[in-house]
Amino acid sequence: MxxxxxxxxxxxxxxxxxxxxxxxxxxxxxxxxxWGFQVQFVLVVLLATAACVALVYGRPAWAGVLATLATYTMASGVVVWIVLILLGVGRRLPARTLWAIALTGLVIGASYIAGYRTPVGHTRPVMAIGQPVQLISSLVHTSASLWPCFI
Structure with missing residues (x-):
């Protein structure tokens, strides 16, 4: 790209x-x-990047296919749809293409989370979003606790 x-x-x-x-x-x-399990961490980023490259090169259908694969590879792949929309806006793609990406992203995202059950011992996502200060505090605390690993 x-x-x-x-x-x-x-x-x-x-x-x-x-x-x-x-x-x-x-x-x-x-x-x-x-490692067999770890390959998904590389694969989701690879597929998301390939989706962005496909969109830049004027292949929105391929971008959708690659973004779908990224979404089903790992939960963080759901974010690629937002990135594709922002990239499309930045590249001044036609509104029809942007709407198609957004609608496809919503459908794929909804299918991904259909039937989701919160694991035991974890907060329900809806409750977490309803408490943004505690959510941000938890994210900062978790990120800061990783800092000694890099020193």
Whole structure:
């Protein structure tokens, strides 16, 4: 996607590609690349990125297929639909295409969460969203607790 943007310097694009490749394929990521369960973490990002690239190259149907695969690969894949809509707005795609992406995203998202049951010991999502201050506090606390791992 970076390569097709004329506003981005080619050297910057190469630097970005090298950084992305280096961090993805570093020794610290080997578990994510080889463990059977961990492959979904790489796959959801790969599919979401491919969906964005397809949309940039004018292939909204392929973007929808790839976004659907990302959605069913892992829960975080649901977010790709929002990214596709924002990307489409930024690229000034026709309103019909944006509506098609939004509607498809809603249908796929609804099918993904149909039949969801909250695991034992977890807060129901509706209750969590109803308490934004506590939700943000919990997210900050969880993120901050990971900081010592990087030092």
């Amino acid at each position: 970076v390569w097709c943007e004329p506003a981005i310097d080619r050297r910057a694009a190469i630097g970005f590609a090298m950084t992305a490749g280096g961090t993805t394929l570093s020794a610290g990521q080997m578990e994510n690349l080889f």
